[in-house]
Structure formats: structure tokens, C-alpha cells
Amino acid sequence: xxKFVVALGFVFGLFAANAYAHCQIPCGxxxxxxxxxxxxxxxxxxxxxxNKIKELSGKTDAHSKNQLVRWVxxxxxxxxxxxxxxxQYFLTQRIKPVDxxxxxxxxxxxxxxxxxxxxxxxxxxxxxxxxxxYTQKLIELxxxxxxxxxxxxxxxxxx
Numbered sequence: 001x002x003k004f005v006v007a008l009g010f011v012f013g014l015f016a017a018n019a020y021a022h023c024q025i026p027c028g029x030x031x032x033x034x035x036x037x038x039x040x041x042x043x044x045x046x047x048x049x050x051n052k053i054k055e056l057s058g059k060t061d062a063h064s065k066n067q068l069v070r071w072v073x074x075x076x077x078x079x080x081x082x083x084x085x086x087x088q089y090f091l092t093q094r095i096k097p098v099d100x101x102x103x104x105x106x107x108x109x110x111x112x113x114x115x116x117x118x119x120x121x122x123x124x125x126x127x128x129x130x131x132x133x134y135t136q137k138l139i140e141l142x143x144x145x146x147x148x149x150x151x152x153x154x155x156x157x158x159x
Contacts, residue, residue: 030094035085036146042082043142046126047135049075054130075130079123082138086116086123090149108148115145 049071056068091113098109119141125134147153 032094032150035089036142039082039085039142040139042078042085043135043138045078046075046082046138047132049078050126050130050132050135076127079127082123083120086119091116095149111148112145115141115148119145 052071053068053075056064056071059065059068095109095112095116098105100106119138122134122137122141126138
């Protein structure tokens, strides 16, 4: 019985860990606004992590070194979560391939894919660096992506 409970816990743990990425069955339940809110929150978390890393980097006591490592891990984890939403939610499930003959829709499609690539690139740069210019670039590109994707200009960008 104990092995069954452990196995069941493992299965539920896997489900819970991947639940944020949304299922890939055709459930038809999507919340784009929630995903954009998460993306902006992840950028804010990356920014805070960068600031804490800079604050702690010159300190030599054990507690500061421990906290420094934790903030680096936090920054990197949120950059990965950011990319996961872009790729697993938007690119895999929400943005559908478009017939190139439909010029207007195809141009929008190409720009959305290009923006997801650029956002992914700058999320990688956040992992490699501690310069706030990369999180600022993420905000700029995410605003553009959100406006293009939703079709709404001057939207409150959750930030």
C-alpha cells in the first residue's frame, strides 16, 4: 500500500508541476489574459532577482552567498517559465498556422512567431546576464506581442 501511495503522489506531483502550461487536449478552455499577467509577473521577478544579485554580489558572508545563489536560481527559473508559456501555450496551442495566400493574416502570424522567438532570445539573455536592459527589452517586446495578439492598442500591460 505504501508503494501505491508514493506512486500516486509522484503522478499527482508530475501533473501539478505541468498544469500551469495548460493541457494539450482540445478542451477549449483558455485564458490569454491570465497568461499575459503571468508573463509580466515573471519579468518583474527576473528584475527583482537581478537587483538582489547585484546587491549581494559584493558580500562575502555565508548567508549573503547562500541568498545570492538562491536569487540566481530564481531568475533562471522564471526565465524558463516565461519561455514555457510562450512556446507551450501561445505557439503550440493558440497561434494557428495560416495559409500564406491570406496575406494579411499571414503577416500577423509571421510577426507573432518572430516576437515569440525574440522574447525567447531575451529570456535566454536574462539567464546569461544581470543587466536590466534585457528585462526592459522583454517588457517592450511583450507589450508589442500582446497588442498584436489581442488586437488591442494602449492596453493596460499589467506592469
